[in-house]
Amino acid sequence: MTLRLFNTLTGQLDELLPSDREALRMYACGPTVYDYSHIGNFRTFLQVDVLRRFLKLTGTQVRHVMNITDVDDKIIRNATAAGVSIGTYTASFEAAFFEDLESLRVERPEIIAHATEHIPKMVELVQKLAAAGAAYQAEDGSWYFRLAAFPEYGKLSKKDLSGMEDGARVDVDEYEKDSARDFALWKAAKPGETSWDTAIGRGRPGWHIECSTMAMEYLGESFDLHAGGEDLIFPHHENEIAQSESVTHKTFARHWMHVRFLLVDGRKMSKSEGNFYTLRDLLLKGYKASAIRLALISVPYRHQFNFTFDGLVEATAAIERLRTFKQRLTEGRFSQGENPALQESAKKAQAEYLAALNNDLNTAEARAPIFDLIRTANTALDQAQLKAGDRDAILAVLASFDAVFDVMEDRDAEPTRHALEWAEKSGRMAEVAPELLARQGLTDEAIDALVAERTQAKRQRNFARADQIRNELAEKGVVIEDSKDGVRWKRK
Ligand code: AMP
Ligand code: ZN
Numbered sequence: 001m002t003l004r005l006f007n008t009l010t011g012q013l014d015e016l017l018p019s020d021r022e023a024l025r026m027y028a029c030g031p032t033v034y035d036y037s038h039i040g041n042f043r044t045f046l047q048v049d050v051l052r053r054f055l056k057l058t059g060t061q062v063r064h065v066m067n068i069t070d071v072d073d074k075i076i077r078n079a080t081a082a083g084v085s086i087g088t089y090t091a092s093f094e095a096a097f098f099e100d101l102e103s104l105r106v107e108r109p110e111i112i113a114h115a116t117e118h119i120p121k122m123v124e125l126v127q128k129l130a131a132a133g134a135a136y137q138a139e140d141g142s143w144y145f146r147l148a149a150f151p152e153y154g155k156l157s158k159k160d161l162s163g164m165e166d167g168a169r170v171d172v173d174e175y176e177k178d179s180a181r182d183f184a185l186w187k188a189a190k191p192g193e194t195s196w197d198t199a200i201g202r203g204r205p206g207w208h209i210e211c212s213t214m215a216m217e218y219l220g221e222s223f224d225l226h227a228g229g230e231d232l233i234f235p236h237h238e239n240e241i242a243q244s245e246s247v248t249h250k251t252f253a254r255h256w257m258h259v260r261f262l263l264v265d266g267r268k269m270s271k272s273e274g275n276f277y278t279l280r281d282l283l284l285k286g287y288k289a290s291a292i293r294l295a296l297i298s299v300p301y302r303h304q305f306n307f308t309f310d311g312l313v314e315a316t317a318a319i320e321r322l323r324t325f326k327q328r329l330t331e332g333r334f335s336q337g338e339n340p341a342l343q344e345s346a347k348k349a350q351a352e353y354l355a356a357l358n359n360d361l362n363t364a365e366a367r368a369p370i371f372d373l374i375r376t377a378n379t380a381l382d383q384a385q386l387k388a389g390d391r392d393a394i395l396a397v398l399a400s401f402d403a404v405f406d407v408m409e410d411r412d413a414e415p416t417r418h419a420l421e422w423a424e425k426s427g428r429m430a431e432v433a434p435e436l437l438a439r440q441g442l443t444d445e446a447i448d449a450l451v452a453e454r455t456q457a458k459r460q461r462n463f464a465r466a467d468q469i470r471n472e473l474a475e476k477g478v479v480i481e482d483s484k485d486g487v488r489w490k491r492k
Contacts, residue, residue: 001358003054006302008233008256009156013360016055016255019224023061026052027215027253028109029228029236030066033093034074038276039296039307040262040269042104044229046293047259047301047361049106050404051227054357057403064109065218068094070116072207076193086194087116100279103289103415104296105406111218115210122205122213123198125247126185130200134246141188141201144169147181150242156256157234171206183239185209208239215253216244226253230260231268260304262296269307282312283419284428286436288412288475291315294405300362318371319407324467325374326398326408328381329391338389342380346393349373353401363405370401413475416440442476451480451487 189195
């Protein structure tokens with residue numbers, strides 16, 4: 001079975017295979033590091049993570065490039081306002097971005113490419129475009145792409161550009177839907193702005209040229225997949241195609257994946273609307289990184305998805321079920337042998353799980369058979385019908401689920417601790433939820449009390465509560481050890 005993924009370019013589900021049979025060459029637009037990314041941005045990065053993890057699970061290696069936009073209008077504006085260089089300004093937001101990706105367990109792409117480190121290559125591409133008659137220099141020294149030179153313009157976004165005004169120009173990086181215009185490739189230096197002295201004049205690159213340049217630099221003129229959020233289809237990705245194909249006359253990316261928006265009350269989560277949460281905002285409210293990850297990936301990428309706190313609560317409960325179940329399996333003692341019905345259930349769950357992901361990465365449908373299997377297996381466990389061979393088969397299914405979802409191990413303490421340290425450093429302690437502060441500030445007496453409650457719960461065979469206490473303590477960095485002399489605990 002091969003992954004069939006919706007392709008914005010062809011408008012249908014297409015098989016996604018590495019054309020060189022070795023590694024799938026993919027480029028995903030990265031962040032503009034002018035501020036903290038919000039969870040809408042992270043939805044896109046997480047869905048790309050789902051894709052790359054699923055490819056790897058099913059035996060396809062990936063060569064994944066992500067750019068860091070470290071020079072653009074917003075960065076220059078903010079750095080100037082802060083009175084620092086753009087390098088100083090972007091460094092801390094880039095570090096925060098990678099810390100957030102790690103908290104969300106997003107795998108690091110094989111190649112991270114910074115715009116400011118590829119200026120000479122961008123200049124070369126502008127020169128090639130000029131030689132091909134697809135770029136021209138305006139009176140102020142800026143360079144523009146000549147849309148009239150690329151008749152296929154609009155093929156990705158399916159825009160009808162027949163009424164387009166020849167020679168009308170736009171020099172901002174992001175512009176309105178219906179204003180297809182000659183767009184800036186290179187912006188002439190303005191007094192006081194960061195600029196580079198190059199063969200095409202003193203200035204700085206436009207946003208679009210960086211992605212064409214860096215994608216072709218690391219993946220070749222033609223590659224397998226290009227991804228980003230749905231807002232990038234036009235103009236950014238349309239412009240990338242125009243800039244690249246006008247020079248190479250080859251298909252730039254064969255497959256285009258676009259992640260639909262995370263919404264709040266029906267509107268796109270965005271900085272400019274002011275309706276956003278950063279990862280740190282949510283961690284300080286007491287939500288766990290794993291729950292945020294699960295909530296953001298559980299709605300398939302091709303559906304818009306309305307963010308709610310109830311969704312996070314649901315994800316928290318789902319993770320609790322997964323972890324408690326796994327603990328039951330790994331810590332239990334089972335007789336040798338197999339229960340044929342359970343073997344069948346495990347096989348069926350695994351097949352349905354893979355089929356759902358192969359079908360355009362349907363994460364919601366992929367989750368369902370896993371939770372069905374947990375229900376069936378829990379019943380068997382209660383009736384002592386689960387054998388050692390079943391445990392191994394079920395653990396294998398959970399492992400393949402977790403190769404993509406990655407929420408089973410409890411690693412939630414660290415992201416929360418980082419967020420608290422960050423809040424303390426940046427004067428945001430007032431935003432921390434009181435329950436979280438209380439949990440973090442656990443006294444020895446409070447731990448003793450919880451450990452005693454757990455022992456009592458176990459005695460009453462209330463294993464769910466006992467596990468819950470163990471997990472809660474683990475989250476706060478407290479490990480419980482059961483030994484024949486009683487229960488011990490220590491802080492990690
Ligand atoms: P930016 O840092 O603004 O360049 O955005 C980084 C990525 O997040 C891009 O792929 C955007 O398309 C994507 N993005 C921005 N807003 C949202 C949203 N509300 N939901 C999903 N993806 C988004
Ligand atoms: Zn891009």
